[in-house]
Amino acid sequence: MYEMTRETLTRDRILRGALAVADTGGLAALTIRSLATELGVKPMAVYHYVANKDEILDGLVDQVFSEIDLPSPEGEWREEISRRMVSARAALRRHPWAIALMESRRTPGPASLSRHEATLATLRQGGFSVVAAAHAYALIDSYVYGFAVQETSLPIGRPEEMGEVAREIMETFEGAYPYMTEIATEHVMQPGYDFGDEFEIGRELVLDALEVLRRRGG
Amino acid sequence: MYEMTRETLTRDRILRGALAVADTGGLAALTIRSLATELGVKPMAVYHYVANKDEILDGLVDQVFSEIDLPSPEGEWREEISRRMVSARAALRRHPWAIALMESRRTPGPASLSRHEATLATLRQGGFSVVAAAHAYALIDSYVYGFAVQETSLPIGRPEEMGEVAREIMETFEGAYPYMTEIATEHVMQPGYDFGDEFEIGRELVLDALEVLRRRGG
């Protein structure tokens, strides 16, 4: 009879377990009980490492932030910020529950703070004034978060289903929505369409807007 | 002994009650039981007008969309879209729980559909090609939703507290975050600072970007 050396519980193992549960079943599936099952432990064991569920949720948000590439202040600002935007969007797509969580979390974790600092450093080194950097920061995050909101609330990620939904809407409402019908037939339902491709287009426009801010100094 | 003519329950009264509860206490405070109390009724009465809580949440999202001014396709596109952005941001600020809800709702309600249609109509009438309108739409909503995410996750809306939090962060981490310190002292903690003011700056930049899209046709 050999020993099952189940490694001891840690705060980190709890957070990684919570991330796995949320990724698999969504935020609603993440309960202390389901998390305990995932960890192979009884529910109450969790409370020896975190004060309550809120602390787990705060930790989850910071985990997601930690997956986002930091821009390098030494690099060319446009390139660095662009990379950061791509990386942030990818992280939010991997963890579609994260946006809903961010709304309720008010205490930024270490990964969130590092990200703020690195981004500001990159902008300032890139020639943005303090005020321009503030404007730029708000615009960058608005775009990235907002795109994530749209992407996660799309009718089930896959493009094919997108077309299906568009077709259904068209059929149900017939001529009631001519412009939606137009964009559906001429754009959304065309082969190769993928809403995700919009990200690059908007990103370039946002980067152009940042350059305007940089030049005019605020 | 006079009669309390408590008007009969309706789906609409339920949704308005739910909106009131969510606005007052947040999404977590909205339970079938708390809603019933708000309506002066027993929990189970609610189930005669809605199938389940999910239907209430779907209804709430559409209520919020219904508060957003529709752009007029007859007006000048930039003016109309600008007004719509301002109105959308105001609605999302009145109902800070709405963004978190949008992420999980996949069936657009009537107000949401009307809004899509009116916006597309305005863009198309304003000279945007079908493809340019699609790009424009994604950019507009990304900016508005993303700004709302940031605004609602700010350390308690009020600017004064904003400064307080910034000061705390500075004191706690001392020299660890020089660029955050810089922006805090030189910008955020200055009298008159209000993160909400960033909205207009980003909005103008987004509108400029839309004009680029319109001109180049996609």
Next chain:
DNA sequence: ACCTGAACACCGTTCAAGT
């Protein structure tokens, strides 16, 4: 030190019943 069982005050929801 690390984990557990039983219990409490909550949820959403079903079902059978009251007027």
Next chain:
DNA sequence: ACCTGAACACCGTTCAAGT
């Protein structure tokens, strides 16, 4: 037709206990 009470299977969390 419109509302209710009791009950069920869930929650997060406390507290006292086990090894």
